[in-house]
Amino acid sequence: MDKQTTRNIQLGLFVLLGLGGIITLLYFIGSNQNLFGKNFTMEAYFRDVSGLRVGNNVRFSGIVIGTVKTIEIVSDTSVQVVMKIDDNLVRFLKQNDEASIGTDGLMGNKVVDIEPGPAGGKMIQMGDRINSKEALDMDAMMRTLDITNRNVAEMSEDLKHTVQRFNSSVALWEILGDADLPKYVNNSFKSLQSATARANTLVADVSAMIEDVANAKGGMIALLKDSTLTHDLGEAARHIRNVSVQAEKLTTSLDATVRSLDTDIKSGGGPLHAVLRDTTMTSSIDRSLQNIESGTDRFNQSMEALKAHWLLKGYFKRQAKKAEKE
């Protein structure tokens, strides 16, 4: 091997190493510099990994912290997913964190999303298992959306009918097209406003009155608050009614009496007629009264005479003494 060849070999080695060095350097600068620093693993069990594949990203709070290392079916209802996590980021993970399968964007690759659990969880250890939760199921979402769509379609159909009826209504358009209507409405509102103002003052007055009554605490309030009063009032009313009934009866009978009396008087039968209408009788009564008067005078004279008689003097004296005693 001559000298030239040896130097070429050395140069070739140098160039090759340099090239490899540059490529590696660029690779490290370009990447996150920790792609080879993943030794930490943890696992989660899912019922359905919905197309997750080895190498998919693992995200914690939206930041890529590792990749999926293995996916194995453990039983018919659980799939074990082992994740490689960046050593520098392990300290943020807790044992009560929750993993779910998500999608990167709408159509993108599947990802494992790890969400922080409640505060106070223990630091995660190598090979730990964290809880998983069901991810949003696209099919279920679509099913719900389908129902929603149908409802919306029905609603829009109804809305269409309503609008069509509005459109075909002549009266409505007349109302809408009436230029004077706003004026009327305006006036109505104005009068309504004044009415309201008046009602307001009225209510204020009434409320002042009620307040007065409430503050008075006198007979009025007792009257208003007495529950027996109603009963008494009822009773009184009943009595009044009875009285009025009897008064009516009385009035009728009085009326009848007056009528018969009237007829009696007019027809000229009975003593009343005689008393009221008969002039001869009047004079005879007059005479009778004169006779009685003169008779009484004579009787008085007789009595005086009797008092003077000795037989009867004692009696009259006793009578006088008795009167004196009393």
Added chain:
Amino acid sequence: MKFPPATQRTLAEIGAISRFTGRFFSRVGKPRFEVQEFFRQCYMIGNRSLGLVAITGFILGLVMTIQSRPTMAQFGAEDWIPAMVGISIIREIGPVVIALICAGKIGSGIGAELGSMKVTEQIDAMEVSGTNPFKYLVVTRVWATTLMVPVLVIFADFVSLYGSYLAVNMRGVTSLALFTQQVVDSLVFSDVLPAFIKTFFFGFAIGIIGCYKGYTSDKGTEGVGLAANSAVVVSSLMVFILDLLAVQLTDLLGLT
């Protein structure tokens, strides 16, 4: 050095190519400039490759479009085919495929030409007659490939976009104006510039390796075939290595 013989040979080859490249750079800035020979080589390399590059580019665009249609249709994104094909052709596939075609055509041509000159001792004769064979043969050819490969790539990009336009119209209807609009809208400066710059390096690698292989060939007529063959292999490999470096650099500079 305790390397197996095969490794030793490879390393020696790499070293020799590096040395040859260094020699090129030590000569390139110094007179005498063989301008006429340079233009002749440009014509030979550029113009003679036009047909091959055009056909390759056309088929490339056509196939890319037809191949990507089912996948895009799955996402309902058929309208995005022009943009997607445009970006992939201009950013990556156009430069690399055309560089490989050029490595096949130009690299082997240079290797065979210089190889036969070498084994027939024309190069030695040139040196005796006072012409610097390195400047006359190598520097002009390397310059020609360095400048012609980018031109060929740009030409091929356009042809393959036209092929893509035809392929889009095979299944759907898109006007050329709309297709152009979609492609141009989807392209940004950082798509075009890195792809354009790396084609200069591809061209340079193809030229320098072809020249090295031809210039250093030996073992008679057998060596000519060997030179042509290994020129294609090494320059193709070099295209990919450069592409790797280029993509890393663009990524690093944020030109994505």
